[in-house]
Amino acid sequence: MDMLNPYCGVSRDGRGVARLTICNAGTLNILGSSAIAGIKEGLQSLAADESIRVLLFAGASEKSMIGGADIKEMATLDQASAEAFITRLAELCDAVRTFPAPVIARLPGWCLGGGLEVAAACDLRVAAHDAKFGMPEVRVGIPSVIHAALLPRLIGWGRTRWLLLTAETVDAPTALAWGLVDAVALAGELDAAVEKAVASLLACGPHALRAQKALLRQWEDLPLKDAIELSVGTFGRAFLTDEPKRLMQGFIDRKR
Structure with missing residues (x-):
């Protein structure tokens, strides 16, 4: 330590x-x-x-x-x-x-x-x-x-x-x-x-987890409508990394 x-x-x-x-x-x-x-x-x-x-x-x-x-x-x-x-x-x-x-x-x-x-x-x-x-x-x-x-x-x-x-x-x-x-x-x-x-x-995507934690914090302080709208941009930005494509393809491959 x-x-x-x-x-x-x-x-x-x-x-x-x-x-x-x-x-x-x-x-x-x-x-x-x-x-x-x-x-x-x-x-x-x-x-x-x-x-x-x-x-x-x-x-x-x-x-x-x-x-x-x-x-x-x-x-x-x-x-x-x-x-x-x-x-x-x-x-x-x-x-x-x-x-x-x-x-x-x-x-x-x-x-x-x-x-x-x-x-x-x-x-x-x-x-x-x-x-x-x-x-x-x-x-x-x-x-x-x-x-x-x-x-x-x-x-x-x-x-x-x-x-x-x-x-x-x-x-x-x-x-x-x-x-x-x-x-x-x-x-x-x-x-x-x-x-x-x-x-x-x-087992989760590290970028996705960080984004999810940030959203959870923001949801605590927002009305439902605003929380939902905020989520859309966060979802889109997830695709700026390779995590969605890589992890989704891994999921698809396991199902074959």
Whole structure:
């Protein structure tokens, strides 16, 4: 693994899969200001690399990808510094959400608060069988904000209210049933489940996947009519690459 900075390491394989690992943030990978800045910096440097087909987002320990934001730091904040802190965390979530290639969250153990907000910003979420999820902010005197706003789109308003207002945690099977995660691994098989998701993405055209991710982001903010119209140009531009002809011909040849 190559260290991009003290908080962010990256490893790559020959398939175009990059693994970004959160480092030096404690056993639960807690996000303080320094870690937030380092991870965001790492994401931004990798975003320029068009050879990356899939980004795997992971923590250095098996206790969590990101356990949450640093309560010890937050306890020292005032209004101005609180807004600055949460803006930095929002920028990190945006760096995940706008990463050009698909991002898979590898989710062992605890995924709470800011950690769940980062996970929600990823494209796919694969959880360990014993993972736990929650938004406990109201129990420490603050509301859940920034990319918690993505949760109603994932799990609906009722379940979002339950998470944010009760601060209760949910287990991995519940998270899967709610749509909070996309897959739950069998015991001891988290990496195998992640690899299955990676393989599904690698079976697709890399240019098409990047275009599809960009469209999905834009669809979230557009009326249906505008979203459909926007799609037409994206479809046409796909034919500026060799992917449609090459992959469609491969499909036709397999059917013969």
